Amino acid sequence: MQIAEVTRRLAKAPRDARLHLRRGELYRRHGEWDRAIRDLTRAHALSPDLITVSFVRAHTLREAGRHREALTAIDVYLVRHPDHGTALLERARDLHALRRHAEAADAYTRAFARLATIRPGFYLAQARALVAAGRSADAVRALDKGIARLGSALPLRVYALELELEQKRYAAALARLDRLLAKARRKEKWLVRRGEVLLAAGRPQKARADFARALAAIDALPARHRNAPVMKKLRTTAEQGLRKSRGN
């Protein structure tokens, strides 16, 4: 409906860059990337000084998966607005998609410094870029910055835990698990994970206790939770862990 209205206005004013920008944005929202990019490219040609076009065009190109072009467009925008937090974030996401991981990680850092609100997913993305760049320890530090800033950031805590384990930093992993356990209303998932970490750390007796506690916690759940597929799977994992901890 809105697209039709803007198209009607464009018929009267075909050289109106703002109308092309508006329609391009609407096409983008409907996922019609080619039409959107065509309008935005036209808007840029009609009014090169309308710098907003570069930003929207970059965003659209990124959504269309054309990251190389998106990066070029966002860099044009950043020349005029070098401290624009969202634009810096877009740039980081493009670099990440282009597998320029180290640059992406740095770009995320620059963006985070300029943004008042950062979603957990972006910290996660930065950590993944760092891991891909071979900097797992830096990734853990980046996640901890995110945790400190966001407070509630369970996905960051989980990924940090996994990275600690990959680096065989069992004590650090256990400390992270203890923090998760302390906050959890239901403990069984974290107890099983703790048992697995203890097994990996060569502490089967401690592991056995955690697997046993997890199984007891599962048994204590109401049937509606106990019988959920995810809990059945967890029970199997706990039972396997228990056997391993006994050396079976």
Next chain:
Amino acid sequence: MRITTVLIPLVFLVAGCSSGTPVVTIVVPPGPDLTVSALVRVGATWKFLDDGTDQGTAWREPDFDDTTWASGQAEFGYGDGDETTLTNFGPDPANKFVTTYFRREFQVDDPAQVVDALLTLLADDGALVYLNGIEVVRDNMPVGAIAFSTLATGAISGTTETTRRVNAIDPVLLRQGRNVLAVEVHQGDITSSDLSFDLDFLISTGAPFVVRGPYLQQVTRTSIIVRWRTLRPSESRVHYGAAADALFLNAGSDALATDHEVLLTDLTADTVYYYAIGTSTGLAAGADDSHNFRTAPAAGSTRSIRVWVIGDSGTANINSQRVADAYRAFAGNERTDVWLMLGDNAYGSGTDAQYQAAVFETYPDFLRTTAVWPTIGNHDAVSADSPTESGPYYDIFTLPRHGETGGIGSGTEAYYSFDYGNIHFICLDSQDTDRAVDGAMLTWLQADLADTMAEFVVAFWHHPPYSKGSHDSDDAGDSGGRLRDMRERALPLLEAAGVDLVLTGHSHSYERTVFLNGHYGTSDTLTPAMILDGGNGREAGDGAYAKNGAAGAVYVVAGNAGQTGGGSLDHPAMSISLNARGSLVLDIGPGRIDGRFLDEGGVVQDTFTILRGE
């Protein structure tokens, strides 16, 4: 208002609170402090001049002699058929007079007592308003000097023609005794078919005018957030208590704000509180029986919970009004405990003005009594900047980031969960958040599901996993693949944890599945094994859906609270598909969920029941 600070045991004020002797500010709220006066009312009598002459600037002044002008009652204008007084546009319909003048005087006894003034203007196409010779409103008119021949910035049409626009007026411009409002209404085009003018002008001697709300957010067993908007910055204060005439408690902030947000804490579970909003010295709204809320019941409560669900409701027209009216009539005096909005809450772009019309002016009674829990739709997202969580959707709603309302904190307002009684509600963002299984949202979802002890789990978001309405869930390209993504990635996680009910919008229809499990592909992959109960789910029909284990859920598309959108409506997973406007009403009590689709005419067109077998 008299305010006294005393030492009093809190236990005397709110049953169930801990004992002790904290300092409590006791407010004795006298009703008269809610004092609003109309200086000029809608439909008032005005002097006017519509002869096409250029009056220059002298006519704006209070002392101008307008005795030769005609007199008439608003609404003024021509061309719409709703005018009380027709004005003259001149001899040539293709060259209408651009400017028509209006004047009205009124008396103010004591301007020093006025704390706020509000002028609500209806002007088609544009207008300038002067108070005692000073320009106070410029509506749809260009910047700079305005001449007799200056056209409005543009011709207005549609609902904008009948929208009354609210303007804050500086009360210091009021004089003791005689005051004069002078208005010049300009056409946007000399061939325009219509012209309209009316206004009202209110003053308050209590607190600044409220132009939005009050509305409620994040209700829990012990807390709630009250929000409202004023045009004039003021402190934020909520007075509350067990009765409308006993608002003995208050909370708030002395900081000046126009968008007010006050958290009330230490409330008692499952208890009705009455409230008023305003300042320490005056009330702006409330202190009556219509401003109240009930806190959430404690976990383990056996009380049935009423949930009202509207999707794609943001049309701000008679359609959304009719849907709301049907529910008002259906509910009667029964309180709505939980109110869900399934996205596209304000068409077409989710701007602040569109939210004003589609939400705040459509549901004012619900907003002040029931906390609303929204999800973001594609239209809301046009004006919202999701990466930075800014823009109208994020500014208007205060949603839990840190598990304030139960569940695990997500670290973002884009997706969240909350507990209400024995129900765990999960809101996902299908629009603007990474939908990867190892992304932040779905990682959080798994942890949140693994942490709840609730009897029922209800999830909601915007894009439907199954639909053959105005959107097709079989089309991988529909809405950027969002329907497919949510079906393929979110549903397995939800079902693995035993979700009971999933609510979505986006398709402008009502579509409700049979009792399903494990259907994550396109509709042609649906097998009998995925249908746990293919009946209609009605106790009086094929029988309720019995959830004996953890498997089985009902999926509802209800994006029809503002419009219908057709489509083939033949998804094989559906028990019923309707091209009708309406809303979904849920009653969730111990061991059962009862759902009803209530159409805009007040007819229940579908019912279903899920019974827990344990």
